[in-house]
Amino acid sequence: MAETKHTKAFYNSEIPEGWSISHLGDLGTFSKGKGILKEQVIPEGLPCIRYGEIYTTHDFIIKNFKSFISKDVATESKEIKNGDILFAGSGETVEEIGKAVAYVGTDKAYAGGDVIILSTKININPECLSYALETDFVKRQKRVLGQGNSVVHIYSSDLSKVKIPLPPLPEQRAIAQVLSTADAAIHTTEKLIAQKELRKKWLMQQLLNGKKRLNGFEGEWKRIMLGDIGEIKTSSVDKVFLEEERIVNLVNYMDVYKNRFITPEFECKKTSANEREINTFNLRKGDILFTPSSETPDDIGHSAVVTADLENTVYSYHLVRFRLFQETTLSYNFRAYVFNNQNILSEFSRRATGSTRFTISKSDFEEIETKIPPTHEEQTAIAQVLQAADKEISLLKTKAEKLRDQKKGLMQQLLSGKKRIKV
Numbered sequence: 001m002a003e004t005k006h007t008k009a010f011y012n013s014e015i016p017e018g019w020s021i022s023h024l025g026d027l028g029t030f031s032k033g034k035g036i037l038k039e040q041v042i043p044e045g046l047p048c049i050r051y052g053e054i055y056t057t058h059d060f061i062i063k064n065f066k067s068f069i070s071k072d073v074a075t076e077s078k079e080i081k082n083g084d085i086l087f088a089g090s091g092e093t094v095e096e097i098g099k100a101v102a103y104v105g106t107d108k109a110y111a112g113g114d115v116i117i118l119s120t121k122i123n124i125n126p127e128c129l130s131y132a133l134e135t136d137f138v139k140r141q142k143r144v145l146g147q148g149n150s151v152v153h154i155y156s157s158d159l160s161k162v163k164i165p166l167p168p169l170p171e172q173r174a175i176a177q178v179l180s181t182a183d184a185a186i187h188t189t190e191k192l193i194a195q196k197e198l199r200k201k202w203l204m205q206q207l208l209n210g211k212k213r214l215n216g217f218e219g220e221w222k223r224i225m226l227g228d229i230g231e232i233k234t235s236s237v238d239k240v241f242l243e244e245e246r247i248v249n250l251v252n253y254m255d256v257y258k259n260r261f262i263t264p265e266f267e268c269k270k271t272s273a274n275e276r277e278i279n280t281f282n283l284r285k286g287d288i289l290f291t292p293s294s295e296t297p298d299d300i301g302h303s304a305v306v307t308a309d310l311e312n313t314v315y316s317y318h319l320v321r322f323r324l325f326q327e328t329t330l331s332y333n334f335r336a337y338v339f340n341n342q343n344i345l346s347e348f349s350r351r352a353t354g355s356t357r358f359t360i361s362k363s364d365f366e367e368i369e370t371k372i373p374p375t376h377e378e379q380t381a382i383a384q385v386l387q388a389a390d391k392e393i394s395l396l397k398t399k400a401e402k403l404r405d406q407k408k409g410l411m412q413q414l415l416s417g418k419k420r421i422k423v
Contacts, residue, residue: 007417011137015165016417025160027129028085028120032156033078033111041067046074047107051114054088058101060130060183062086069110077110080117083126085133087116090153094146098154102130116156123169127176128415132164135415167417174421175414182407189400193393200389207382208341210371214385217378227366230324234362235281235317237273245272249310253318256289256304260336260390263307273314281314281321288322288335289315293359294352300360301348303339305332320365331376333383344370 007014010021036048047065049058057066069077080086084103091097103109104126111117120126132138145158166172206212210221226232237250249268256262262283273281283289287306294300303322315321324330330338338344347368352358373379413419 010163010165013137013416016167016420019165019167019417021163021165023160024118024162024164027124027164028118030156030160031078031117031119032089033080033086033113033115033117034076035113036067036069036073036077036110040069040073042070044068045070046110048074048077048110048112049080049086049103049115050112051088051090054086054099054101054115055091055096060101060134061127061180062101062103062105063187065109074108074110077112078115078117080109080111081119082106083120083124085118085120085126085129086111087118087154087159089114089116089155090148090151091146092152094143094152097146097152098133098142098159100130100133102126116154116159118156118159124166125169125172125176127180128172129164129166131176131179131411132166132415135411137416138162138164165415165417170423171421174423178414178421179407179410182403182410186400186403186407189396189403193396193400196389196393196396200386200393203386203389204337204340205342207385208338209343210373214378214381217373217375217381219374221371222374223369223371224329225367225369226322229326229329230322232362232365233281233321233323235277235315235319235321237271237277237281237314237316239269239271239316241272243272245274246278246312247271248273248278249313251283251289251310251313251315251319253291253316256291256319257302259304261307262289262304262310264310268313271314271316278312278314283310283313283315283321284323285309286324286327286332286335288339289319290322290339290365291318292320292365293318293354293357295357297349297352297354297358300352300358301339301345303336305336320362328376330372331379331383333387334372334379337383337386338370338372338379341370344368 008017036050045068048067048069049062049065050067053066080103082104086101086103088099120129141162142154145154146152167175239250247270250271251262251268255266255268283306285306285308289304289306291300291302348360351364352360373382414421
């Protein structure tokens with residue numbers, strides 16, 4: 001790569017002198033997809049893309065389709081062709097509006113409603129254009145064009161006015177190649193993460209139910225009822241600050257939902273609490289916090305273990321605390337995994353009640369049963385196997401995040417012309 005020497009102005013920045021500045025409307029012809037209803041999507045058939053999938057399934061380039069339709073539905077839909085750029089015509093926020101992906105396949109495929117299609121000219125590399133449409137200086141323009149409040153829309157007439165800088169075609173191809181290689185590295189790492197997570201799930205199902213025993217361990221597993229080994233405690237602490245109360249750290253719903261452990265280094269939100277609440281809803285080493293409610297019954301019962309006595313810290317009313325009567329009942333690290341046993345999670349789901357939001361009562365929680373290994377040594381050994389699997393996944397996720405950051409940096413450098421690829 002080389003530094004750019006001769007530049008010209010573009011917005012608040014500079015681009016290479018030999019680059020063109022075009023409106024999107026000059027790069028091709030706009031058209032619209034046609035509505036494909038959710039009930040018309042089938043497991044196999046002709047590939048199609050619905051506007052929501054541009055956000056959730058595809059990134060820059062369509063590699064694999066998630067949805068399919070019948071030939072009859074396809075006759076009423078809009079066909080897309082190699083080189084088309086597909087925009088999401090609506091979204092929840094202006095930050096995401098107008099996200100774009102390129103279709104570079106040869107199979108017949110179709111676009112649903114709220115998909116805006118730009119059929120590009122032959123002197124445009126669609127992959128490069130797709131990457132360029134997600135650079136900061138283009139996204140800023142799209143944000144300004146978003147219209148609406150609860151649902152934000154963007155229209156082809158507005159998209160056609162978006163200005164975009166592009167290098168000559170040979171350099172477009174070279175940039176697309178570099179960035180697609182970076183994408184491939186990210187995809188490979190994410191695929192490996194998915195495989196490791198499936199393996200860990202299998203390990204948990206086998207080891208936490210006693211289907212498989214680690215070498216050197218034997219003896220009958222003990223059946224326990226949660227209410228017999230510990231106390232479940234709800235909280236009354238909310239996020240409201242009161243002047244007469246003390247400022248404290250607050251462990252909240254999402255802190256538990258997203259984490260296995262709550263450590264002293266964990267960055268909690270702040271709230272205020274009175275002395276009674278601080279003494280009653282405190283957190284000690286070994287406490288297990290649960291999420292007792294969710295929008296779906298299958299999502300109840302996420303848990304996290306407190307790793308140390310947490311001073312000046314309480315838990316929110318969206319959580320419950322499970323504190324063991326005897327510390328010797330469950331080995332410390334085993335607590336982070338035993339309650340993710342599929343049998344317990346299924347029982348949480350079965351006992352949940354509600355309509356728009358589901359909850360599990362204190363009495364139902366106390367009646368849930370599970371089996372545990374007879375010795376601390378076996379509990380600890382199981383936890384060590386699962387911790388090793390967690391560490392492996394965590395390292396891969398860190399690697400994927402670094403790859404994404406590197407690619408983002410490459411995009412900003414190459415698509416602004418600050419760095420040039422020698423063609």
